[in-house]
Amino acid sequence: MKQMSDRNRIFFGYRGGYINEKLQGDALEWTFGRCERQPMTFKDECVRAAELNHAFATSLGLIPTIMLSGGMDSEVTALCFKELGLPFKAVTYDYTVRPLHHETVFVDAFVKRHAIDHQYVKRDWWAWLQTDQAAELFLTSGASVPSLLPLLQTMREVYADGGFPILGCGDASIRRIDGVWHFCTDEGLRTMECRQLMKDGADGSPMFFQYTPEQVLSYLLEPRVQRAIDPGNRHAVVLKDLSLVKYAVYRDYWPVLTPRRKFTQYERNYEEYKTIQDRMMAARSVHFTDLWKVPVADFIQQLRPVLS
Numbered sequence: 195m196k197q198m199s200d201r202n203r204i205f206f207g208y209r210g211g212y213i214n215e216k217l218q219g220d221a222l223e224w225t226f227g228r229c230e231r232q233p234m235t236f237k238d239e240c241v242r243a244a245e246l247n248h249a250f251a252t253s254l255g256l257i258p259t260i261m262l263s264g265g266m267d268s269e270v271t272a273l274c275f276k277e278l279g280l281p282f283k284a285v286t287y288d289y290t291v292r293p294l295h296h297e298t299v300f301v302d303a304f305v306k307r308h309a310i311d312h313q314y315v316k317r318d319w320w321a322w323l324q325t326d327q328a329a330e331l332f333l334t335s336g337a338s339v340p341s342l343l344p345l346l347q348t349m350r351e352v353y354a355d356g357g358f359p360i361l362g363c364g365d366a367s368i369r370r371i372d373g374v375w376h377f378c379t380d381e382g383l384r385t386m387e388c389r390q391l392m393k394d395g396a397d398g399s400p401m402f403f404q405y406t407p408e409q410v411l412s413y414l415l416e417p418r419v420q421r422a423i424d425p426g427n428r429h430a431v432v433l434k435d436l437s438l439v440k441y442a443v444y445r446d447y448w449p450v451l452t453p454r455r456k457f458t459q460y461e462r463n464y465e466e467y468k469t470i471q472d473r474m475m476a477a478r479s480v481h482f483t484d485l486w487k488v489p490v491a492d493f494i495q496q497l498r499p500v501l502s
Contacts, residue, residue, distance in 0.1 A: 251358035259357035264297025268362035338382020364401030
């Protein structure tokens, strides 16, 4: 069977299926297997995930290729591969004059500092979103919004060229919902690449930070995360999510990481983008906007290994 995680111990689907088609009214189902052992540190589990990703990619005769965005998630992914000393490549979709172009500054500095085999893929963001190819990809991929499509198309091209695209996503999204901390997964943001690449014939499409249950549990047990979700922590009451905590955990283990501002793709020309999005959404009969969630405390117990 095609893999989106180590031995498919983590996967999504609908009606009890495995990465199957969504029908009108279906709810996203996300399945996490129980850990087979006590997790190591978050860093060690990430390096282990890189090792497993590399082995799977090379078993298919493909080159592990990290989609390097200029954000910390993909940089952590690359650093884990770099620590192994095994060959890999990195590809960046260049937004040219778009707001995200500033992130190429971080990409250039990062690949130079760490001597990473890297290339850019250039595509006119606005012009391409208005093509028939983009409209068709929006219908087939399950992307929640059109702004995700250029990255997805770049991943398809990497795979067609003999690469095994590895996206630095699946990072723990922990949000406070009705006063309770939940582990959350946004449907169209987290499932599109697996769904589309496997339709294209790929044998796997991993989300790096959800490659093993041990990796997920190791993050949830991080001291910074535990302090933040502690009901007795009065300072955490103001937080709506733990994104800043996540970046602090990253920098604990990888101090070479540099803080940077987070942009969206349409901070300029929003009305033009909204027109494109409305047109594409109107052509779709099934929407991919579910939020799968589980209380963090329950999730930790669900993931913990059964000790003999």
